[in-house]
Amino acid sequence: MNESIFSKRISALRDELHSQNVDAIFVSFLPHLRYVSNFSGSYGLGIVLKNNSKLATRNSQLFFTDGRYKEQIKQELNGWKVFITRDNLIEYIKEKKIFRGIKNIGFDKNTLSFAEHSKLVEFFPHHRFIPLENVFEKFTSVKDETELVSLKKSIAVTDNVFTEILSAIEAGMTESELAAEISFLQKILGGETDAFEPIVASGWRGALPHARSSQKKIKRGELVVLDFGTVVNGYHSDMTRTIGVGKISSEIKKVYQVVKDSQQKAIDAVKNGMSAKKIDGIARNYIRKKGFGKFFNHSLGHGVGLQIHEAPKLSPTSKHTLQTGMAITIEPGIYIPNLCGIRIEDIVVVEKDGCKVLTQSEKELITLN
Numbered sequence: 001m002n003e004s005i006f007s008k009r010i011s012a013l014r015d016e017l018h019s020q021n022v023d024a025i026f027v028s029f030l031p032h033l034r035y036v037s038n039f040s041g042s043y044g045l046g047i048v049l050k051n052n053s054k055l056a057t058r059n060s061q062l063f064f065t066d067g068r069y070k071e072q073i074k075q076e077l078n079g080w081k082v083f084i085t086r087d088n089l090i091e092y093i094k095e096k097k098i099f100r101g102i103k104n105i106g107f108d109k110n111t112l113s114f115a116e117h118s119k120l121v122e123f124f125p126h127h128r129f130i131p132l133e134n135v136f137e138k139f140t141s142v143k144d145e146t147e148l149v150s151l152k153k154s155i156a157v158t159d160n161v162f163t164e165i166l167s168a169i170e171a172g173m174t175e176s177e178l179a180a181e182i183s184f185l186q187k188i189l190g191g192e193t194d195a196f197e198p199i200v201a202s203g204w205r206g207a208l209p210h211a212r213s214s215q216k217k218i219k220r221g222e223l224v225v226l227d228f229g230t231v232v233n234g235y236h237s238d239m240t241r242t243i244g245v246g247k248i249s250s251e252i253k254k255v256y257q258v259v260k261d262s263q264q265k266a267i268d269a270v271k272n273g274m275s276a277k278k279i280d281g282i283a284r285n286y287i288r289k290k291g292f293g294k295f296f297n298h299s300l301g302h303g304v305g306l307q308i309h310e311a312p313k314l315s316p317t318s319k320h321t322l323q324t325g326m327a328i329t330i331e332p333g334i335y336i337p338n339l340c341g342i343r344i345e346d347i348v349v350v351e352k353d354g355c356k357v358l359t360q361s362e363k364e365l366i367t368l369n
Contacts, residue, residue, distance in 0.1 A: 035136065093123075107129060154191070170245070175200040195231050206242070237347065258334065271353055273321060276315070301331050325349065
């Protein structure tokens, strides 16, 4: 990834440290660490110092990990002073007096664990650890062009998997068998790993919005909800399609059309400056007017990027405002107990006067013989 991208991100983070009146920020949440450093491993800490005269002689970007990543970080990190240790990383920071001369240390209050905070307070009683509200959220929720390239690659894999998987679906196979085939194809077609455990829910189990795939066999005359995603360069895709196996009743087809139309109405309303709550309401109110309001029981969507779920949230209680560059899902659903579930989900990118739909898979109801 372009080194200048990370320089810009660090610079923006330092500006935030100045505005929050802290000397440094302690970063342990791996998606945030990757955002500012490009580190893709599973164990590391970062400390970013703001630029001022008192700290001018200090290395301003410090990275801590263990020997497992000694070679990897040579490929991934640039401009960071690296410390390799066998010790607990916070204990090592204490031993090396890393916080010497630093008084106010910020941290993201939503991601630092209680155990980490307790250890910091115990080991550094003369320092102030200041909780910062969503300090990374304002940056990570708006994607730059480099991020969008990776996101589009990830989405392209899921689109290709959906095309390929249609020929594998047949009555009599279990949900778990189909989920395993999805995971296999995602890796074969360019994904690094599953973004989450694929959801395959058929017939009555489709009414469970986050059903785990089971040993239930897919039957003719049923709908099958397929919700899956992969990861490319750390960026997650997320797509849901609902298909039919065999003949589907006209009543269920009408419900499918309600979901599809509600999603399109929401997509048509997405643009810079729109309230996320209002976008949710557009889809929700349409479903309610069609008589299915009580069967739509989750949020309309969420941000997606280095995390599968991140800001902004599109829900009836959301306080977020959409901004150009945000990548969000639009995923209304109707879940009728003991009958079926229907959900359609795309990822879109917010633009000044609308949005661009990145997911390209067919949304008309597909029925397989």
